[in-house]
């Protein structure tokens with residue numbers, strides 16, 4: 001088996017598993033920021049990714065399954081109970097994904113979520129958030145059920161071969177893997193096997209909510225985009241200009257370019273870059289024909305922090321402005337650099 005484990009700073013773990021004889025591979029629990037890495041690792045190992053699999057609906061990070069599947073033209077695989085409408089291949093308990101000579105068998109393990117499954121192949125078990133190293137998945141998020149988790153663990157995966165290696169979807173301490181036997185012996189949450197005691201312990205954990213839970217659930221359940229993804233896609237499609245280059249252009253009298261401030265009027269009046277024209281992002285599409293009649297002109301957009309201006313530049317490019325550029329930075333960085341500002345100053349605008 002070809003095997004790669006990919007960890008992110010925030011404790012997410014994904015896995016690339018492949019058949020060396022047929023070069024077919026799958027990515028388990030891909031995270032949206034790591035897609036290039038999975039593709040690069042697959043290429044380095046001579047593998048072709050054939051499936052993008054999520055072990056469950058993640059609430060704490062942005063799943064990359066849909067985007068990876070879209071890029072590669074491969075199916076998104078989840079358990080039958082996944083609420084996501086974009087799942088192409090829904091597995092029931094005991095069903096398998098065939099990767100050449102490798103078999104990935106789905107074991108339905110509800111508890112952390114209703115759609116949780118573990119994936120068994122050869123000497124290893126991908127446990128998602130059902131069983132973690134020294135812990136279990138939490139059961140207090142949408143779809144969580146401590147009684148079901150108790151059942152999935154003690155009547156399910158913990159009865160498998162103790163030598164099976166455990167690869168979870170998260171590890172916050174950078175540990176690589178464990179085994180069923182080690183977890184049975186040492187995992188503090190597995191020491192009292194009584195159902196009610198387990199349920200009481202899970203209900204007393206009182207964990208903090210994951211950051212971005214609303215956005216993660218929204219995007220992972222619908223296939224919609226995270227805001228960061230929207231921004232990164234916009235940024236990938238436009239060129240940027242440095243603050244120093246813009247300063248040189250301003251000093252030269254902006255002869256070759258329209259400088260567009262896309263913030264609100266109040267912010268513009270309080271202080272803007274010399275020579276800038278105001279066209280708020282919210283009015284861009286409605287006023288573009290009057291304000292920017294020449295689509296061959298070079299246009300530079302800026303805002304306060306450099307994010308809205310990137311979206312504005314991407315919109316202008318989509319509208320046919322081929323020479324649109326976004327500022328690498330924003331008004332805040334411009335002011336911090338000590339560059340000139342025109343305006344009434346903060347709080348004095350009307």
Ligand SMILES: [Fe+2]
Nearest residue numbers: 057058059129
């Ligand atoms: Fe999870």
